[in-house]
Amino acid sequence: MSETHHRAALIDGKSIAADMRAEIAKEAGELTEQGWPPLLVSVSVGDQAASDLYVRNQKKHAESAGVAFEARDYPENTSLEQLIGILQGLNHDPRVNGIIIQRPLPEHIPVKALQKAVHPLKDVEGMHPASIGNIVYNDLALGPCTAVAAVEILKTLPMEMEGLNVTVIGHSEIVGKPIAFLMMGLGATVTVCHHMTRSVAMHSRAADAVFVAVGKAGLVTGDMIKPGAAVIDIGINRVEGKTVGDVDFDSVAEVAGWLTPVPGGVGPVTVATLMKNAVLATRMQMEHYRESYTKTDF
Amino acid sequence: MSETHHRAALIDGKSIAADMRAEIAKEAGELTEQGWPPLLVSVSVGDQAASDLYVRNQKKHAESAGVAFEARDYPENTSLEQLIGILQGLNHDPRVNGIIIQRPLPEHIPVKALQKAVHPLKDVEGMHPASIGNIVYNDLALGPCTAVAAVEILKTLPMEMEGLNVTVIGHSEIVGKPIAFLMMGLGATVTVCHHMTRSVAMHSRAADAVFVAVGKAGLVTGDMIKPGAAVIDIGINRVEGKTVGDVDFDSVAEVAGWLTPVPGGVGPVTVATLMKNAVLATRMQMEHYRESYTKTDF
Numbered sequence: 001m002s003e004t005h006h007r008a009a010l011i012d013g014k015s016i017a018a019d020m021r022a023e024i025a026k027e028a029g030e031l032t033e034q035g036w037p038p039l040l041v042s043v044s045v046g047d048q049a050a051s052d053l054y055v056r057n058q059k060k061h062a063e064s065a066g067v068a069f070e071a072r073d074y075p076e077n078t079s080l081e082q083l084i085g086i087l088q089g090l091n092h093d094p095r096v097n098g099i100i101i102q103r104p105l106p107e108h109i110p111v112k113a114l115q116k117a118v119h120p121l122k123d124v125e126g127m128h129p130a131s132i133g134n135i136v137y138n139d140l141a142l143g144p145c146t147a148v149a150a151v152e153i154l155k156t157l158p159m160e161m162e163g164l165n166v167t168v169i170g171h172s173e174i175v176g177k178p179i180a181f182l183m184m185g186l187g188a189t190v191t192v193c194h195h196m197t198r199s200v201a202m203h204s205r206a207a208d209a210v211f212v213a214v215g216k217a218g219l220v221t222g223d224m225i226k227p228g229a230a231v232i233d234i235g236i237n238r239v240e241g242k243t244v245g246d247v248d249f250d251s252v253a254e255v256a257g258w259l260t261p262v263p264g265g266v267g268p269v270t271v272a273t274l275m276k277n278a279v280l281a282t283r284m285q286m287e288h289y290r291e292s293y294t295k296t297d298f
Numbered sequence: 299m300s301e302t303h304h305r306a307a308l309i310d311g312k313s314i315a316a317d318m319r320a321e322i323a324k325e326a327g328e329l330t331e332q333g334w335p336p337l338l339v340s341v342s343v344g345d346q347a348a349s350d351l352y353v354r355n356q357k358k359h360a361e362s363a364g365v366a367f368e369a370r371d372y373p374e375n376t377s378l379e380q381l382i383g384i385l386q387g388l389n390h391d392p393r394v395n396g397i398i399i400q401r402p403l404p405e406h407i408p409v410k411a412l413q414k415a416v417h418p419l420k421d422v423e424g425m426h427p428a429s430i431g432n433i434v435y436n437d438l439a440l441g442p443c444t445a446v447a448a449v450e451i452l453k454t455l456p457m458e459m460e461g462l463n464v465t466v467i468g469h470s471e472i473v474g475k476p477i478a479f480l481m482m483g484l485g486a487t488v489t490v491c492h493h494m495t496r497s498v499a500m501h502s503r504a505a506d507a508v509f510v511a512v513g514k515a516g517l518v519t520g521d522m523i524k525p526g527a528a529v530i531d532i533g534i535n536r537v538e539g540k541t542v543g544d545v546d547f548d549s550v551a552e553v554a555g556w557l558t559p560v561p562g563g564v565g566p567v568t569v570a571t572l573m574k575n576a577v578l579a580t581r582m583q584m585e586h587y588r589e590s591y592t593k594t595d596f
Binding site for chain 1: 432463488490
């Protein structure tokens with residue numbers, strides 16, 4: 001991996017994702033044997049060009065993990081009421097175990113209204129307020145995929161999570177904040193920085209692990225990183241026709257102990273986490289169903 | 299208040315609470331005029347000796363804020379199923395706007411199961427996972443009272459919340475973590491420390507504001523505080539027959555710029571916040587009711 005001294009070890013997201021998929025396929029097989037074959041339904045609205053490649057990629061990874069995947073496309077002029085009705089239909093359909101709402105949506109459709117209409121037990125993207133709240137409560141729950149993936153990657157490294165000093169750069173509801181709760185749940189000491197933080201470098205330099213999820217190429221440079229620290233880059237930016245993260249790769253790779261590349265780092269693990277959520281959701285639905293038949297003394 | 303130099307200004311929680319109650323009473327009056335007089339129902343189970351004083355205090359403050367308060371006591375041997383049925387009855391009763399579950403509960407009653415059975419729109423204690431998730435999403439929601447109260451106190455001080463360096467000591471689901479999200483929502487840079495943190499002092503000394511909610515008398519001493527910082531003490535401990543917080547009062551008062559006393563700091567504001575949640579819940583229920591009658595083109 002390294003041609004010069006002091007180069008960070010690159011974390012191979014594809015290899016972590018492949019290990020996860022093998023585990024998921026085993027679970028999916030067990031669920032299928034018990035009458036619960038996991039099925040994801042993807043809902044797209046309007047022009048599909050922007051998300052088409054992404055949806056096909058999800059379908060491919062779902063099927064290689066033993067999870068059935070059905071893509072549904074609705075026309076641009078579908079109303080919010082119609083979409084909520086469609087989601088309620090999917091909530092009520094026992095064959096459907098997980099619902100994915102593809103972005104972008106047409107302007108007249110507020111994404112949060114749709115996310116709240118997905119039943120928490122079928123919320124494989126982990127976007128419902130109740131899903132987020134359950135993470136805060138450290139309950140077994142469907143977490144937001146990107147945040148869960150980033151934390152899963154850190155957990156593959158030979159570091160003790162308890163007492164670890166962690167800095168999260170970016171405080172979005174679906175990435176930065178959930179990473180913070182997940183890491184707190186593992187016993188880390190967590191600082192969350194963002195665009196209003198006076199000195200991000202002060203906090204990032206003190207950290208054993210840095211997560212960055214802002215969406216700004218070159219934001220994190222080598223002088224902001226403690227030597228040997230782990231750097232998990234969640235940014236996705238297009239610069240001169242190339243996909244890059246939020247990390248200035250060359251300078252950070254000289255200093256960090258571990259670094260995720262973009263692409264090939266957090267991305268593949270995020271898709272694998274969606275599939276992991278699909279089998280977890282299916283299992284929760286199976287248990288929920290069984291509970292309602294356990295009591296026979298009416 | 300001060301006899302020596304460099305003494306922190308004491309924050310008067312009772313006075314903040316009195317201002318809040320005046321505002322709440324005005325809102326309660328408006329709601330009553332529109333047919334929605336706010337009513338809180340308190341549910342106690344088993345031996346009431348431990349919580350009796352507390353419940354009577356809530357009742358007194360409710361009534362002085364224009365909020366009706368009904369205390370219901372159930373016997374020790376009430377089953378979980380019975381209690382959930384009782385809560386569902388309260389959820390369905392249009393006269394009831396907020397439900398409080400008093401602790402301690404008998405050992406056979408898991409508190410979380412009851413908290414989840416309260417409808418999120420009637421969850422005036424802000425304990426339902428969906429309430430917590432809505433805080434993360436920065437939505438208008440019923441927040442956990444103690445956490446909201448601690449943040450409201452900080453907001454009364456002449457400090458700019460955006461970019462403020464804040465350290466939270468204690469990472470409980472109902473106090474430490476919600477304070478962290480609330481402060482992130484206000485634009486602060488937040489670090490959360492706890493019993494696994496390597497050096498709490500390193501983080502607390504860098505902070506413009508420190509929240510402490512651990513439950514350990516004398517935990518925070520003056521040498522852990524940056525001169526002039528605000529210290530919000532949420533601990534409640536009994537030491538030699540006296541109620542004290544988590545802060546070593548004398549040494550911290552020499553260094554801090556502002557300090558909440560215990561008792562008389564966060565406590566009174568927490569009770570006022572419960573009443574604020576009661577009128578907020580009533581307003582949300584009124585709007586929810588009205589919405590369902592807005593559409594007349596069947």
